Structure formats: C-alpha cells, structure tokens
Amino acid sequence: MSADVSSASRFDVVVIGAGAAGLFCAGVAGQRGLKVLVLDHSEKVGEKIRISGGGRANFTNRDLDVRAPQRHFIGDNPNFCRSALSRYAPQQFIELVQKHGIAFHEKHKGQLFCDGSSQQIVDMLLAECAAGGVERWQPCKVGKIVSAGPGSYQIESSRGLIETPKIVVATGGLSIPQIGASDFGYRIAEQFGLRIVTPRPALVPLTFGGDAWAPYAELAGLALPVRIETGAKKEKMAFLEDLLFTHRGLSGPAVLQISSYWKPGAPLTLDFAPGVNVAESLGEAKLRSKKRIANELATLVPSRLADAWVGQDPALQRPVNEAADKALAALSERVARWQIVPSGTEGYKKAEVTAGGVDTRDLSSQTMESKQPGLYFIGEVVDVTGWLGGYNFQWAWASAHACAQAL
Ligand code: FDA
Numbered sequence: 285m286s287a288d289v290s291s292a293s294r295f296d297v298v299v300i301g302a303g304a305a306g307l308f309c310a311g312v313a314g315q316r317g318l319k320v321l322v323l324d325h326s327e328k329v330g331e332k333i334r335i336s337g338g339g340r341a342n343f344t345n346r347d348l349d350v351r352a353p354q355r356h357f358i359g360d361n362p363n364f365c366r367s368a369l370s371r372y373a374p375q376q377f378i379e380l381v382q383k384h385g386i387a388f389h390e391k392h393k394g395q396l397f398c399d400g401s402s403q404q405i406v407d408m409l410l411a412e413c414a415a416g417g418v419e420r421w422q423p424c425k426v427g428k429i430v431s432a433g434p435g436s437y438q439i440e441s442s443r444g445l446i447e448t449p450k451i452v453v454a455t456g457g458l459s460i461p462q463i464g465a466s467d468f469g470y471r472i473a474e475q476f477g478l479r480i481v482t483p484r485p486a487l488v489p490l491t492f493g494g495d496a497w498a499p500y501a502e503l504a505g506l507a508l509p510v511r512i513e514t515g516a517k518k519e520k521m522a523f524l525e526d527l528l529f530t531h532r533g534l535s536g537p538a539v540l541q542i543s544s545y546w547k548p549g550a551p552l553t554l555d556f557a558p559g560v561n562v563a564e565s566l567g568e569a570k571l572r573s574k575k576r577i578a579n580e581l582a583t584l585v586p587s588r589l590a591d592a593w594v595g596q597d598p599a600l601q602r603p604v605n606e607a608a609d610k611a612l613a614a615l616s617e618r619v620a621r622w623q624i625v626p627s628g629t630e631g632y633k634k635a636e637v638t639a640g641g642v643d644t645r646d647l648s649s650q651t652m653e654s655k656q657p658g659l660y661f662i663g664e665v666v667d668v669t670g671w672l673g674g675y676n677f678q679w680a681w682a683s684a685h686a687c688a689q690a691l
Contacts, residue, residue: 292445295321297691299452300426302329304680305663306454307409312688314416324422326464330406341402344374345674347394356675358544359667360481364644368686377681384408395673450658450691457638457664458483469665476656479643481667485635486544489535493627499596503529506588511555512538514546521545524558540672544639554622557584563616569604580604637676639669651690652683662687
C-alpha cells in the first residue's frame with residue numbers, strides 16, 4: 285500500500301455501512317468500551333429504516349419464536365440464524381425502544397410499528413452510538429482493503445487511511461439502489477475467498493408479461509385476502525394474506541411473502557375465496573337462484589374479480605340456474621385453484637430485500653466472524669432472509685448484537 289501508514293487513523297473496530305445492522309453493532313461495541321468508527325458512502329445514514337414500514341418502521345415481530353426462529357427465515361442453511369436470534373430476542377429490542385420513549389403499536393400478525401415516524405428508530409440508534417463514543421464518517425467512500433498481517437487491516441477511504449484489527453461489513457443487499465445499496469459486501473467477501481450464494485430480489489412484486497395478462501390488468505388496484513401457494517412436496521409454501529393486482533402483475537403481502545420462495549418457471553396457485561367451498565356455494569345457488577352467475581360469484585369474491593372471471597367465458601354469462609354443471613365446476617376451480625406462472629419479478633428497484641449473500645458456511649453463527657480472521661458480516665449482506673413483517677430488522681439487530689458481543 286502506497287499511503288503513509290504513520291498518519292493512519294486507528295480504531296479497534298471499523299463498521300462499514302451505517303444502516304440498521306451497522307449502527308446497532310457500532311453502538312453496542314462502543315458501549316462495551318471499544319474505539320469504533322462507523323462509515324457510510326451515503327450522506328444520510330439509516331435510509332432504509334427511514335423508508336421502511338410506510339415511514340413507521342416495522343422494527344420487529346412479536347411472533348418470532350425464540351426456540352425456533354428459523355421458521356420465519358430462508359437461506360441455504362436456515363438454522364444458521366438460530367443462535368443470534370435466540371440470544372437477542374424481539375423483547376430485548378422492544379425494551380430498548382421503550383427506554384427511548386418511542387411509542388409503538390402492533391398492527392397485524394405480531395408486527396410492531398412506531399406510532400410516529402421511523403426516524404425515531406434512526407435517532408435512537410444514533411443516540412446509542414453517541415453513548416458509546418462511536419465516531420461516524422459519512423459520506424465516506426471505501427477503496428482498497430488489505431490485510432496487513434495477522435490482526436491488522438488497512439482501509440483506504442476518501443477521508444484517509446484507516447488501520448484496524450477488525451472490520452464489520454454491514455453494507456446490506458442490492459435492493460433500492462437509488463438510496464445507496466451496493467454490492468460492496470459481496471466483493472469484499474470474494475476478495476477474501478469467501479463463498480457467495482447468488483443474490484436475488486426477494487419480498488418483491490411478481491410480473492406477468494405479454495397478452496395473457498391483459499384481462500387482469502384492468503383489475504389494477506383491487507386488493508383481497510387470498511391463499512397463495514408455490515412449490516411441491518417438501519418445498520411447498522403457502523401464505524394466507526392480502527393480494528394486490530397491479531398493472532404489470534401481482535403485489536401485496538401475499539405475493540411479497542411467496543416471492544421469496546418462488547422459483548422462476550414455477551406456477552403459483554391462488555385461492556381467491558379461502559375457507560369457502562365455491563363449488564358447493566354455486567351448486568346450491570343453481571338450485572334456488574335466478575341471478576346472473578357474476579352476481580352470485582360476487583357474494584363470494586369482490587365484484588370486480590367476479591366480473592373479470594365470468595367475462596372471459598360466454599357460457600357463464602347467464603343466470604346461474606341456466607348454467608351447465610361443467611361450466612360452474614370450471615369457474616369454481618378457477619376461483620379456488622387459479623394457476624399462473626409469473627414471467628419474473630419487479631427486480632431490485634422494488635424488492636424489500638435481497639435473498640442470498642455471504643455464504644453462512646464461511647461464517648460463525650455465534651460471532652458472525654468469517655473464515656478470514658477479524659472480518660465479520662452482519663445484516664442483510666448475509667444469506668439470511670426474513671419474512672415480511674419486521675423479521676429482517678430483527679435479523680439486523682440480532683446479528684449485530686452477536687457480532688458486537690464477540691468483537
Ligand atoms: P441497510 O441497507 O439498512 O444498510 C446498509 C448501509 O450500507 C446503507 O446505509 C448503505 O448506504 C451502506 N453502504 C452500501 N454500500 C456501501 C459502500 N460501498 N460503502 C459504504 N457504505 C455502503 N424490514 C423490516 O424488518 N421491516 C420493515 O418494515 C421493512 N420495510 C422495508 C421497506 C423497504 C422499502 C425496503 C427497501 C426494505 C424494508 N425492510 C424492512 C428491509 C430492511 O430495511 C433491511 O432488511 C435492513 O435495512 C437491512 O439492514 P442492513 O443494515 O443489513 O442494511
């Protein structure tokens with residue numbers, strides 16, 4: 285390295301990435317007495333926290349089962365996340381939020397949101413960093429990182445050379461590049477010979493290209509509860525959540541959740557009237573009603589959907605008592621078991637998270653240290669992806685805490 289090492293800034297730990305995991309880790313490590321620098325290439329820190337949860341940050345989930353936390357996470361080794369998540373539970377983060385006087389509420393399925401703004405969580409993390417005497421540099425670009433012998437790294441940065449025995453990479457995934465996401469973490473991992481599980485957009489809307497989508501595009505804006513399923517046998521996964529039709533495809537919590545499990549080319553199966561036996565209901569209607577089929581169906585699903593489904597088949601545009609049994613059976617099957625193959629996803633521009641990342645086979649689940657001594661990875665950059673609903677932030681807090689305890 286050509287830079288003048290004598291003028292280098294020295295820290296016990298350098299955390300790269302001042303997002304959820306990086307800020308939390310820096311604060312905890314600083315309060316344990318370490319001299320910590322956290323740096324970020326963006327001018328503003330914690331931007332993803334700020335935009336999360338519709339501006340109210342769904343900062344954790346009460347339903348996370350500390351005895352089996354892996355149930356709400358995916359990755360090549362779903363059990364990897366268990367140690368950190370069971371040692372730093374949602375309740376511990378809730379206590380921190382309460383200590384800072386931040387009011388919150390439960391919205392749905394254990395999801396906790398700020399009553400006010402998500403900026404309160406960012407401010408809380410910054411206050412925790414300040415309490416630990418953490419130094420913050422942003423914007424600060426990171427250049428070359430070299431291992432300068434056992435227990436020593438040199439980092440070239442736009443604010444000068446830094447020397448440290450420990451680096452924590454907390455640069456997140458690839459989603460939402462417009463607010464600072466980069467592939468930095470994967471590149472550093474590769475530089476030091478660590479393996480990467482190919483990243484892919486997750487918690488992302490799905491698209492259905494071509495003319496086949498045309499009849500459904502007019503349903504854009506329609507939201508309804510559905511049961512959605514993908515995969516076969518052991519890989520089968522299903523969610524009971526709300527679905528949203530968009531101009532290009534499907535979104536809403538049901539689709540975001542299933543997108544993390546969906547494999548390109550595989551079909552999705554949707555039940556638009558979960559808990560209702562559509563075939564039986566339409567069969568009974570045929571015996572007692574003279575209403576049009578669309579109107580009968582509209583007692584089971586939203587009328588816009590009923591119209592779209594019935595509108596596609598002339599055999600269904602008649603009173604229900606005049607319908608052929610075969611036509612009613614086909615309609616019931618479509619409502620209860622609609623199969624469709626997405627053409628793709630909306631990509632990193634719209635994805636809430638990136639699945640894949642630094643391969644957990646090269647990390648310690650206890651400390652988050654990699655096979656390269658003194659180099660740690662925490663948060664979304666790791667191949668651990670949570671369900672929608674505060675699980676990804678809980679992974680950021682828990683992995684950061686496990687790492688900070690070990691530094
Ligand atoms: P995070 O992305 O938070 O931070 C990474 C930091 O590294 C950023 O500050 C970035 O600028 C910096 N960085 C990147 N490259 C760098 C480089 N080369 N040099 C220096 N710095 C660099 N989750 C949840 O649990 N509840 C929710 O409500 C939501 N809502 C939500 C909404 C939207 C729109 C998105 C996109 C995501 C969510 N998420 C979420 C997911 C959640 O935001 C995400 O999982 C965590 O922020 C991940 O935390 P990290 O600290 O790992 O990365």
